[in-house]
Amino acid sequence: MRTEDGDVIRECLNGDSGSFGLLVDKYKAGIFALAYSKLCNFHDAEDVTQEVFLKAYKNLHTLKRWDSFFIWIRSMTINFCKDKIKSHSRRIDSEYIEEQSQSDLENISLNSYQEDQWLASHKETLALLDEAMKSLPETYRQVLALHYLGGMSGERISQFLGISHANVRQRLNRAREQLREEMATVMDQTFQQQKLSASFTFRIVEMVKKIKINPISDVRNIPWGLSIGAGLIFTVLMFGQHIPFNLPDIAMGLPLPSDMKILKVGEIPVDVVKVSTMTFIGNKGNGEGIAPDPKGQENAFMAPQAEGGNWEKRADMPAARKDINAVAVNGKIYVIGGSGAAYNVSANTFEYDPLKDQWKEKADMPTARNGACLSVLDGKIYVIGGEASGRGDVFSTVEMYDPNTDKWTKKADMLIARQGFAAGVANGKIYVFGGGWRASMGLSTVEEYDPIKDKWEKKNDMPTARGWMARNAPTVNGKIYVIGGWNPIGNPTLTLPTVEEYDPVTDTWIKKADMPTPRTNLAVAELNSKIYAIGGASFDAGGNIVKVFSTVEEYDTETDTWTKKADMPTARFGFATSSLNGKIYAIGGMENYQMAFPTVEEYDTDFRSQSINP
Numbered sequence: 001m002r003t004e005d006g007d008v009i010r011e012c013l014n015g016d017s018g019s020f021g022l023l024v025d026k027y028k029a030g031i032f033a034l035a036y037s038k039l040c041n042f043h044d045a046e047d048v049t050q051e052v053f054l055k056a057y058k059n060l061h062t063l064k065r066w067d068s069f070f071i072w073i074r075s076m077t078i079n080f081c082k083d084k085i086k087s088h089s090r091r092i093d094s095e096y097i098e099e100q101s102q103s104d105l106e107n108i109s110l111n112s113y114q115e116d117q118w119l120a121s122h123k124e125t126l127a128l129l130d131e132a133m134k135s136l137p138e139t140y141r142q143v144l145a146l147h148y149l150g151g152m153s154g155e156r157i158s159q160f161l162g163i164s165h166a167n168v169r170q171r172l173n174r175a176r177e178q179l180r181e182e183m184a185t186v187m188d189q190t191f192q193q194q195k196l197s198a199s200f201t202f203r204i205v206e207m208v209k210k211i212k213i214n215p216i217s218d219v220r221n222i223p224w225g226l227s228i229g230a231g232l233i234f235t236v237l238m239f240g241q242h243i244p245f246n247l248p249d250i251a252m253g254l255p256l257p258s259d260m261k262i263l264k265v266g267e268i269p270v271d272v273v274k275v276s277t278m279t280f281i282g283n284k285g286n287g288e289g290i291a292p293d294p295k296g297q298e299n300a301f302m303a304p305q306a307e308g309g310n311w312e313k314r315a316d317m318p319a320a321r322k323d324i325n326a327v328a329v330n331g332k333i334y335v336i337g338g339s340g341a342a343y344n345v346s347a348n349t350f351e352y353d354p355l356k357d358q359w360k361e362k363a364d365m366p367t368a369r370n371g372a373c374l375s376v377l378d379g380k381i382y383v384i385g386g387e388a389s390g391r392g393d394v395f396s397t398v399e400m401y402d403p404n405t406d407k408w409t410k411k412a413d414m415l416i417a418r419q420g421f422a423a424g425v426a427n428g429k430i431y432v433f434g435g436g437w438r439a440s441m442g443l444s445t446v447e448e449y450d451p452i453k454d455k456w457e458k459k460n461d462m463p464t465a466r467g468w469m470a471r472n473a474p475t476v477n478g479k480i481y482v483i484g485g486w487n488p489i490g491n492p493t494l495t496l497p498t499v500e501e502y503d504p505v506t507d508t509w510i511k512k513a514d515m516p517t518p519r520t521n522l523a524v525a526e527l528n529s530k531i532y533a534i535g536g537a538s539f540d541a542g543g544n545i546v547k548v549f550s551t552v553e554e555y556d557t558e559t560d561t562w563t564k565k566a567d568m569p570t571a572r573f574g575f576a577t578s579s580l581n582g583k584i585y586a587i588g589g590m591e592n593y594q595m596a597f598p599t600v601e602e603y604d605t606d607f608r609s610q611s612i613n614p
Contacts, residue, residue: 006066013060013215021205024053027070028196030160031077033150037141038081040133042194048080049196053204054211061214068310074160078567132179139571139591140175143168149195162313162569163599170595308566309552309605314585315357316598317350322590323370325471326576327381329403331355333578334362335587336383336401339370340596345388346370349401352587352600354580363406367397373423373471375430377451379403382411382430384449387419387437394419394437398449412454415447420521424473424480426504431459433482433502435467442467442487448504460507464498470533472577474526476557479503481512483533483555486520488541495520495538495546499555513560517551523577525584527605531555532565534586534603537573548573548591552603570599 011019031052036045056073063072133141146152146160154172158165317335324338333352339345347368351360365383372386372395381401387394396417400409414432421435421443430449436442444465448457466485473482480502486495497514515533522536533553538546550571554563568586575589575597584603590596 004067005069009060009063009066009069012057013213015215017057017209017211018205020053020057020208021201023056023069024201024204027073028053028200029150030146030152031073032196033145033152034074034077034142034160035081036149037133037138037145038078039084040130040141044084046196046200048077048084050200050204051080052077054207057204057208058211058213071310075566136175136178137591140171140178143171144175147172151195162311162601163597164316167597167599308564309603311566311569312602312604313569314354314600314602315352315359316600317352317588318359318361318598319346319348319350320596320598321346321348321350321588322574322596324574324576324588325372325374326578326585326587327374327376327472328578328580329376329379329381331580332403333580333585333587334374334381334401334403335576336365336374336381337369337372337386338588338596341594351403352585354583354585354602362403363401363408365401366399366408366410367395369395369397371419373421373432375423375425377425377428377430382449382451384423384430384432385414385418385421385435412449412456414449415456415458416443416445418443418445420467420469422469422471422473422482424475424482424502426475426478426480429504431473431480431502431504433462433473433480434465434469434485446502460509462502463500463509463511464496466496466498468520469496470522470524470536472524474524474531476526476529476531478505479557481524481531481555481557483524483531484515484519484522484536486539488539488543494541501557512557513555513562515555516553516562516564517549519549519551521573522549523575523586523589525577525579527579527582527584529557530605531557532577532584532603532605534577534584535568535572535575535589545592554605565605566603568603569601570597572597572599 005023008019008022028049032045032049035048035052036042039045039048052073056069056076063069133144136144142161143157146157147154152160154165154168157168161168320340321335321338322340324335326333326335328334331353333354335350335352337346337348345368347364347366349362349365351362352358353360369383369386369388373384375382375384379402381403383399383401385395385397394417396413396415398411398413400411401407402409417437418432418435419437422433424431424433428451430451432447432449434443434445442465444461444463446459446462448459449455450457462482464485464487466487469485470483473480475481482500482502483498484496485498488494495518497516497518499512499515501510501512502508503510517533517536518538519533519536520539523534525532525534531554533551533555535549535551537548540546548571550567550569552565552568554565555561556563570586570589572586572589572591576587578585578587582604584605586599586601586603588597588599
């Protein structure tokens, strides 16, 4: 039997539920390890792993891109863990437990972690291990669990988490350093004992045989997506310019991988069978176009139809950078300045081509700095403010970069030197908001820059004094939005969910709906008149990190409402975002003050196919 994910899913949708055991056998170790890294409890981790595979099987018909099965269940695992941590909600398999007979339940124990003699005699050791894992940051728990419990190599962990191999090694080393030597030995032995056995796969297979799922389409000669596409093309040829609407792109699915036959995979033996290699779209239309996904954003990585969107790893920056900003010009993205490990500030200018997924180094900025803002006017990039180091001088400096000539020009300084501020563009002018310096990180000051006069002018103050908000203040319909931030001076909330809208024409402010997740040092991007708030962190009054976020929330300026979207794979703050070609790119950043990421991840906000109006 061909064992690529798409082939196995096809067999399942064609009625061979036993084939699902191949997917369970292939991914159970990684899913179990991921769940344990978040829950620090073997019982709960196995419970979640079982729930994930059962729900995945039940919803196989909703997965359009079969090659994305793994990232789909990975995201599902994260969501299940969040639910279990919050409320220990009702088991997902309970809805069809009632359909099984008592004898089935006796033969297939849903409580798969029933204690055996080894487990009973090692309760104290397990408790100590759980506590030791809880004492580590989640990023360290992940690599430890995936390595020891999931049996993954460094390269496989890198692919699993979407981070560089060097980051995996660094996290593993630091995690081991924080554990006592004897606990590291206990961990190795205990993880070996707790790995999921062949019986887990067998149990899942027996359970899914009881579940009825939507079968694959009965169309024999041509897939539905192809047939409707052919019909539309035929109609266009028939009627030419008389068609009163624009035809959208028709998604044709992905070709399946080349043939590969085996007799045994992991712990589940299979028969050799012949599988069609025809590209296929599983869902039919609804009479009005391509059927929408009923699950919405529940499965954040589910492509192509998930409302939550889809993240993909892209080529790393040439160097790791944090406290950066990014802008797009002429189809390229530019990241300028920032700092590497500790606070060694940079003058680098990096250019990224999303189509080629390649980076180039360009002419260095005259003044090395981090924490600066970038704004674009008439195809020129203005780098504004920033600081020399973590405890160094704060700049009012403004330097302009021309991507066409790769040259820099000095411009008029801001009226007030600052870092940790926001900048936006409207009506041919640049506006800067808030920020400050370490002794006073809570300005409300607003300044306007006129590039024709090369002059700055004071404007009405922002209602909420703050710093370390999203550096790129997006503009929608002529209004500028300043989002999030932090004010350690006289503000009991410290990390803010605040959203305020500025009208440059009237020089007035309006309070808008708060962001659901209070965050500072986040990044935002505007795409299709929606604003996406991504990542960030929360700090205490002393500037210590409380939490680092991977959260993505979408703001609709028309309805003044927020919607949860797919989490970014890499939790981070002090990073940059830029939107281009209908995608958002998250670049660099950090998870603590001592390190920086080169990581780049691309976010497609909506993979849903366009419907067709008859």
